[in-house]
Amino acid sequence: MEKSKFFVTTPVYYVNDIPHIGHTYTTVAADVVARFWKQLGYDARLLTGTDEHGAKIAAAAKNHNKEPKEYADEISAEFKKAWQLLDIDFSRFIRTTDEDHIKVSQDFLQKLYDTGAIDPKPRLYKGLYCIGCEKFLSQNELKDGLCPDHLKPPVEHSEENYYFKLSAYQDRLIELIKNEDGKGIEVQPAKRKHEMLSKLELGLEDISISRANLEWGIPLPFDESHTTYVWIEALINYYTYGSPNKVWPADLHLVGKDIVWFHAVIWPAMLLAIGEQPPKQVFGHGFFTISGQKMSKSLGNVIKPSELVARYGVEGTRYVLLSAFPFGEDGDFSWETFDQLYNSNLANGLGNLVSRVSKLLELNKVTISQDQENIKPSLGLSELYSTLSLDQVLRNISEKVSTLDQKLNEWHPWEIKDPNTSSNWNEIVQGIRQIACDLYPFLPETSTKIRDIFSGPDVKKPEQALFPRLEVSS
Numbered sequence: 001m002e003k004s005k006f007f008v009t010t011p012v013y014y015v016n017d018i019p020h021i022g023h024t025y026t027t028v029a030a031d032v033v034a035r036f037w038k039q040l041g042y043d044a045r046l047l048t049g050t051d052e053h054g055a056k057i058a059a060a061a062k063n064h065n066k067e068p069k070e071y072a073d074e075i076s077a078e079f080k081k082a083w084q085l086l087d088i089d090f091s092r093f094i095r096t097t098d099e100d101h102i103k104v105s106q107d108f109l110q111k112l113y114d115t116g117a118i119d120p121k122p123r124l125y126k127g128l129y130c131i132g133c134e135k136f137l138s139q140n141e142l143k144d145g146l147c148p149d150h151l152k153p154p155v156e157h158s159e160e161n162y163y164f165k166l167s168a169y170q171d172r173l174i175e176l177i178k179n180e181d182g183k184g185i186e187v188q189p190a191k192r193k194h195e196m197l198s199k200l201e202l203g204l205e206d207i208s209i210s211r212a213n214l215e216w217g218i219p220l221p222f223d224e225s226h227t228t229y230v231w232i233e234a235l236i237n238y239y240t241y242g243s244p245n246k247v248w249p250a251d252l253h254l255v256g257k258d259i260v261w262f263h264a265v266i267w268p269a270m271l272l273a274i275g276e277q278p279p280k281q282v283f284g285h286g287f288f289t290i291s292g293q294k295m296s297k298s299l300g301n302v303i304k305p306s307e308l309v310a311r312y313g314v315e316g317t318r319y320v321l322l323s324a325f326p327f328g329e330d331g332d333f334s335w336e337t338f339d340q341l342y343n344s345n346l347a348n349g350l351g352n353l354v355s356r357v358s359k360l361l362e363l364n365k366v367t368i369s370q371d372q373e374n375i376k377p378s379l380g381l382s383e384l385y386s387t388l389s390l391d392q393v394l395r396n397i398s399e400k401v402s403t404l405d406q407k408l409n410e411w412h413p414w415e416i417k418d419p420n421t422s423s424n425w426n427e428i429v430q431g432i433r434q435i436a437c438d439l440y441p442f443l444p445e446t447s448t449k450i451r452d453i454f455s456g457p458d459v460k461k462p463e464q465a466l467f468p469r470l471e472v473s474s
């Protein structure tokens with residue numbers, strides 16, 4: 001029988017910025033999800049990559065005295081390096097400058113044009129344009145006359161753009177997102193779904209999909225004097241991978257909460273227009289503040305993945321990021337709270353349990369069973385993964401660690417004359433093996449180490465602690 005597939009994506013990250021804790025959060029979460037479905041026997045695919053066209057990139061390259069492609073090459077490489085460092089098992093790292101993406105985007109746009117979803121002629125558009133956002137903003141998106149994200153006034157701008165008839169899809173999108181039959185688009189968490197629906201109820205405007213005076217982009221196949229608007233083109237990357245690899249539709253687009261609209265409304269409408277299926281699930285996760293402040297270059301408080309890895313190791317980083325707060329909520333990062341999470345859950349919790357039990361087994365020459373292969377992910381995990389309750393999965397694991405610790409303390413085998421005869425060991429060893437199995441998507445290397453230690457029949461205490469305790473100044 002053919003394996004079921006599970007196709008998960010991260011956004012393609014815009015190369016005007018180097019990788020930080022926000023990108024890391026999305027990518028690690030996507031990797032965890034993909035690894036879980038793979039562990040269950042699915043053909044799971046993870047797509048990540050970089051978004052490289054647009055006015056901002058052309059300008060940034062110019063500032064650095066570089067060609068746009070040369071500039072994009074450098075930043076894109078930073079992202080790829082970061083994901084390799086973090087043990088992200090991606091199926092492909094896509095770049096929107098890749099040849100196949102350019103070809104698929106042009107075919108996609110031609111189809112939109114041929115079916116009449118794009119106006120045959122460009123329209124003259126006059127409006128308020130935010131250079132930071134690379135888009136026109138409507139009056140009611142402004143706060144005190146400023147772009148709420150960039151805190152700068154938008155500029156008066158007029159140009160000829162081709163338009164996608166987004167307004168034609170309002171009713172179908174509302175029905176899909178309501179998802180009463182379960183065959184539509186599951187927008188999560190629930191508050192994002194409500195946000196999308198209330199915005200949709202207000203009505204949809206057609207959207208501009210091209211730029212007339214910007215060379216750094218993909219030319220429209222039906223009018224090469226225009227390039228494709230970077231937002232529209234970037235969305236197509238999912239299809240560039242998904243369609244030829246026969247994993248379309250995407251099972252999950254994992255995105256930050258600020259771009260749910262693009263993924264749950266605009267992108268599905270584009271797909272409907274060419275007769276393709278919309279994604280099955282769009283999940284918008286929350287943002288990090290840094291010690292209570294918004295993260296920004298100007299405040300100098302940007303946290304890089306390499307800094308996290310230097311302190312917590314690869315697996316410690318994966319753990320602390322996803323256990324800190326519920327995935328759909330906003331949360332705060334501070335070194336103090338992350339240190340504490342690491343020490344209490346990994347160094348003292350899991351690491352200490354493994355060390356304690358393996359030491360006792362070795363000391364008492366206890367032989368253990370070897371039936372490790374039959375262990376499957378705990379029941380109920382699929383449910384938690386399908387709602388991206390990743391922090392809850394980790395909480396369940398921590399509870400299992402505490403239960404085993406407690407059991408050891410009640411039993412105190414170190415005071416028993418001949419502890420190797422006890423059947424209690426079997427229960428404890430099986431418990432640890434179950435923890436290793438459930439932990440695999442988050443901490444693949446640690447999971448393998450634990451499995452090796454307890455593969456039986458003899459147990460040898462590892463020479464190094466799994467998670468060395470961090471010295472924390474108090």
Ligand SMILES: [Zn+2]
Nearest residue numbers: 130133147150
């Ligand atoms: Zn802006």
